[in-house]
Amino acid sequence: MKKIIVTNTPNLFQMNLEEIEVLTPKAYLTKTELNKLSSARVFNLCNDYRYQSKGYYVSLLAEARGHKPIPSVKSIQDLKAPAIVKIVSEELDDILQKALKNLKSDEFTLSIYFGHNVAKQYEKLCRELHRQFQAPFLRARFVHNKKWLMQSIKPISLSEIPEDHLPFVQEFALNYFSKKRYENVRSTRYQYDLAILYNPEEKAPPSDKKALQKFMEAADKNGFYSELITKDDYDRLAEFDALFIRETTTVNHHTYRFASRAQSEGLVVIDDPNSILKCTNKVYLAELMEINKIPVPKTLIVHSENKKEIAKKLGFPCVLKLPDSSFSQGVTKASDEKELALKLNNMLNQSDLVIAQEFLPTDFDWRVGVLDEQVLYACKYYMAKGHWQIYNWEDKKETTGRYETLPLDQVPKNVLDMALKSTKLIGNGLYGVDIKESGGKVYLIEINDNPSLESGVEDKILKDGLYDRIIKSFKKRIERSIT
Incomplete structure (x- = not known):
């Protein structure tokens, strides 16, 4: 891929490197x-990024031409979001405290040039901030209040760099552009590049190793170069055409930032950030289902003012859920008033709102997989032996119940209809819908983004066809986005 450096001072960046203009x-x-150059990466080192300045239009026009600008217009805007700055500050807390521990003042400004600073003691912090906020030149501001916190970070233009720093900037630029950081040697037979985000250390991943391999085989068959990436590859997202998240997602987490960054870079993303936002919060889902008259177990959104209503409205036992719980973690059962008070107070210390539901005992839950508003698979997930949930996290062996994957013509029509109707309220992504049958009726329990797709389980009926359908969906989405 051709690299183009756009700068008001070309003499500073004449490096005689191959493939750089x-x-x-x-x-x-x-x-x-x-306009005829179909594949290029544009490094925008202009003097000004203000709205409607030349620097602004360089990134905007690069996107219109199908080039990949760094920084993109959306990235420039995203850097202004306080919530993102706060999350990154918390994630990098250990590095941040170590880097700034010897400072005597209560405020500090750090300039970052291609992931470096002129002072070596900030090297690791600069590298991590550049990884998180991909822009050639950044300026971060920190304040000390009991500990160091990042107050803001923004891209800066070349004109904002002190003149005595320019020799360092040239050195960092030469090092940066000399590295083959954006292209691996890939066969020309591949049309597109797919990144699969996973966590090799995750105890209960949404896809096991064999399933991940099946996805990569399906990708290869459909003209994709595919690569497993981890959270350390955040700065490489622009290399790819699509991102498939196979790590448990949540909003206050790097998985959400990966989805948001990928979407802002123009990648096709499953799970998209909107689906993550909606599916990972059970308060949102409870309200959405009630408004759209989709049957759910009797539900109460609980806060400190109405917690005494639970026993009267739901009875015992009842189920308590943290809004962002997943894989049955953060979900508990209260059998009486005393147990309810103890467990609920603990949850309200973690979240201002908690979901309480009536307990519907069943031998199994339906899990219906939906992709592109079509049913992909249907499974019965049975409760763990001697337990009321599919996962028994209290067992040191992490015992799970057995499963049964069925042909769709053997699944009750009202189960399939509920899965399709409910997921249309979320989007057209990949979802796993949990449904209970009780007393001849069906009740929606939750909609999961990032559903489990494990070899020998969800693929029992479609076999390799399951992986093929998902990869084909990526391909169709990419082709729609470029036509």
């Missing part, structure tokens, strides 16, 4: 032959 903003904006 240095242009002024005017040249990049006016050279019509660049």
